[in-house]
Amino acid sequence: MPDALLITEGDDEPPARGELLLHADLHNHTRLSDGAGWAGEAFASMRAAGLDVAAVTDHAYGPCEPAKTIDDEGWRRLGKLADAADEPGAFVALRGFEWSSTTLGHMNVWGGDRWVEPLQTGGAGTAIPAFYEWLAAGDELVGFNHPGREPGRFGRFRYDPRLARRLVALEMFNRDEDYLFEGVDGGELSPLVACLDAGWRVGLAGVTDEHREGWGFHAGLGRTGLWAPSRTRDGVRAAMLGRRMFATRERGLRADARLNGAAMGRHVRYQGRIARIELDFAAPDEWLGHPLRLQVLQRGEPVPEVVAEHDFRVSGGTLRLRAPLREGDWTVLRVTDPARPADPRAADLPGYRSAGHAVAYCSPFFTSPRG
DSSP: OOBOEEEEEOOOOOOOOSOEEEEEEOOBOOTTTTOSSOHHHHHHHHHHTTOSEEEEEEEEOOTTSTTTOOOHHHHHHHHHHHHHHOBTTTBEEEEEEEEEETTTEEEEEESOSOOOOGGGGOOTTTHHHHHHHHHHTSOOEEEEOSTTSSTTHHHHHOOOGGGTTTEEEEEEEETTEEGGGTTGGGTOOOHHHHHHHTTOOOEEEEEOOBOSSSTTTOTTOOEEEEEESSSSHHHHHHHHHTTOEEEESSTTOEEEEEETTEETTSEEEOOOSEEEEEEEEEOOGGGTTOEEEEEEEESOSSSOEEEEEEEEEOOSSEEEEEEEOOTTOEEEEEEEETTSOOOGGGTTSTTTTTTOEEEEEEOOEEEEOOO
16 A cells, blocks of 8 residues: 655644633443443543543433343433533533444434433334434434444444434454454454445544443553543534544544644545545653554445555654545544554554554545545
């Protein structure tokens, strides 16, 4: 694959865009479903761990898993706990639930006043369209969790245009696992490819999916960076609706990207076969000078094609380069650490084994046709 053509690399700060970087964990569990810790302690623990945004999303299994599911009383209690923990301008606490089908997949739902279990939205063969009907009647935000782990893969990532705006996230990091490769060794497409090729325009998230106590304190697990207009629930919703997010497993990381001047998560008008890419990337002081690799990913099977890459050292600034662009396609920027081992499932995949350990994924750019 070709190297990306470097234009400039420096330690200048990115231009102010009226956004705050919020460190978020959007997927956690308590004893209200199958977690080990008390719900009353979860939000305080995540705030003490330095997170700006925390969501508790206990499982909604229903009667099929009575010991693992939230119920109406637990849902009301979780709402009161989130409201008590929420402090606009300082800390954002969100209530959600994880719609949990053991065959079709799990999906997080954030920001609404209602919840539902799989058996209330149809049987095994109809659950996804029935769940989408339920979602279409509200205004909640939705995401695909640990995508591809369950065999039904959300009805093969069944697309519903009514939810196009509000289905906002795909988990690329869940706990310590890189979900780019989920199922590839068994003949499946990468969940990222399957999701985006089905028509969904999601942002990319990292989560701890924490079931233990000590929420927020366990190292090496997924978390999400949100570029939000304010440290409030409305600000978080705006960031998620705009797909202004990145996925990482590292604490204190900053990542943002632009393609031909458009922010990550946005549609980009096609302007020719070469794109101008900016990556604003910074990390804690101990990372300074550390060699990393930027990969430019586009549509491919079974994993995205690495169309360009560039090795760089962490400087706390903005990397500007040119890379190939295809009309009507999507583009994802992936940052890796070649000094750490790659996911074992990447061993025979061109462009991935030598790239090493994934550090961050920026949300996709979607290239619109000319016109």
